[in-house]
Amino acid sequence: MGLIWTASLATGVDWQDSQHKDLFCKINEFIEAINRGKTQGDLLGLFNFLSNYVRTHFKQEEVAMDKHGYPGTVAHKALHKTFMDNLSVLQKGLREQEDIHKLTMQARKLLSDWFYDHVAKMDKNLGGFLVTKR
Numbered sequence: 001m002g003l004i005w006t007a008s009l010a011t012g013v014d015w016q017d018s019q020h021k022d023l024f025c026k027i028n029e030f031i032e033a034i035n036r037g038k039t040q041g042d043l044l045g046l047f048n049f050l051s052n053y054v055r056t057h058f059k060q061e062e063v064a065m066d067k068h069g070y071p072g073t074v075a076h077k078a079l080h081k082t083f084m085d086n087l088s089v090l091q092k093g094l095r096e097q098e099d100i101h102k103l104t105m106q107a108r109k110l111l112s113d114w115f116y117d118h119v120a121k122m123d124k125n126l127g128g129f130l131v132t133k134r
Ligand SMILES: [Fe+2]
Pocket: 058, 061, 076, 080, 118, 122, 123
């Protein structure tokens, strides 16, 4: 089963919520592609799109943190960086056709478990702070 966005995940910040919803859809597409046994080329295309989207999304969150002096900025940015580093390792592996089965399992875990958890906790805190700054 893929990621399901529910109202309890809403941060209250419109752009953040709509990007999170989009990302859930894109992550689900990627997971479905894995489940359907899509080719390495297809998976890599979806993965590249996803990682670019995530990078842009993280950047926008970080600009908002800096702009408003969010107290949790350092910790939140560190988590974004670790996630992007992990994505890069997976992307390289997919590109170089390492053990695709193992890589896709790792990608699925990272994208669905980590990302869901991040939205539910870190981003909810951030959004709660940002709505007070409007
Ligand atoms: Fe975040």
